Amino acid sequence: MSSPNEFERFPLSGRFLAGRARSEMSEAERVRMEALVTRTEVLEHGHRVIARGQRSDHSTMLIEGFMLRTLESENRRHAVSFHVPGDFVDLHCFALQRLDHNIDCVGPARVGYVPHEAIVEVMRDDPKLARLFWFSTLLDAALHREWIMKLEQLTAPRRIAHIFAEIWRRLEMVGMARPDGFETPLRQIDIADMCGATAIHVNRAVAELRKSGIADFRRGRVVVSDRDRLEEYGDFNPGYLYAGEPAIPDSHSPRREHGDRSLSFKRKTSES
């Protein structure tokens, strides 16, 4: 179980897999995980953690901050997913050798580095921890699948509502959400790159969300008065996040109950 002081006990890796499979990690594995992080660094806004095609001998744990995975085409940037604290953002580089995309900081970030040699050792002598590492990299594909579906399906305001709902849930899992929403360094241009829309288009969609009382996004904060309404509007079903255990309790307020939704992978149609 993730306890409130998990992050005090493991200040570098305490959010890794929180709200997911962290409870499957033994005390020894948590201690080992924490020790894998050999060096920390504070990165500036816009810093590129790793570029497409670049070789690296280490992977990066996001301790604090927010990052985007981006692809570039001739005339624009595409953001294909985002990262919150506790994400081992380029662990997949260990097996892929080079990434097909970039990872960029949005706002300042604090990161910790894990040498690939240390991951080779984990593969050699701790198959259970290795399997959890593998698991954590597969979440990317699950998130991408949901985004493919949403891009195929939703209009810009609904797509943005879905993105807000996802950020909120993921921050909540690692104990960094607020009871009425979340703080974010995202700008409208980042959201445009996440939706394949123009900045003007997003500006209009954000105004629409505010006007209809679904979400108020301004000055680095998203405030939501009715979460169910936001999630319904964005057609958000959290199964794809693989939340399998209680999140780290929110430091701001008592934890909100989700009922069965966050514990079930099943979608509406497969519940019967």
Added chain:
Amino acid sequence: MTFPLTGAFLAGRLRDHLDHDDLAYIEDLIDSVEEHGDGVRLAESGVPTEKSQLLIEGFVFRTIETDKRRFIVGIHVPGDFIDLHGFALKELDHTLVSAGAVKLGLVPHERLETVMSERPDIARAMWFATLLDAAIHRKWIQTLEQLDAPRRIAHLYAELHERLDLVGRQVPRALRTPFTQLDLADMCGVSAIHANRAVGKLRELGIGEIRRGDLYTDDWDALKQYARFDPSYLYGRGALKLQDDWR
């Protein structure tokens, strides 16, 4: 073929970095072989799995179904270990459905546990294999954000052409698939009518002719250029091709 069941696994990519002993070990993981017809659900969203399936022949769709419609979020070709990720995820967030007849090799998860404890190099190669999915998904996100419907359809066929080529199934002129027009629509996030119009546009432009899922073209390079297709995200050819020091 020396390895009749797993000979296409990671072909054109990491396979070149595995030795004969590794390849024999992988072939030996297949516990049994199954054949299925069209439209069979091979793995179900939310249902725990105890085996993973390697596609030996045929095509498989990854689908997400909502109460409103079906979405196709990925396609699989021979050599793909279609639910290897089920081993680490324990249950899938989506469904796998055969598109036409398929032949599958089954690997019980206990065997994969043994791989993890005995053969970390092979485990890492398998890890690599599951990461290709995410790379392909990222490209699909980009094409959905960037390309119009005719180009999306051209991109799908360009990707299939390249992936089949990587696993040694060169496509000279006609790329044969069992896909319906509705399948194409569900892959591109458009209506069947819209997909039909996009197929018409590809024909008018002389890019390719799609008849009952089969695409005919005289010029794959022109089609790939039209679709803005860059194969590097498949880790076979181009900028991301694995280098010799992979181990």
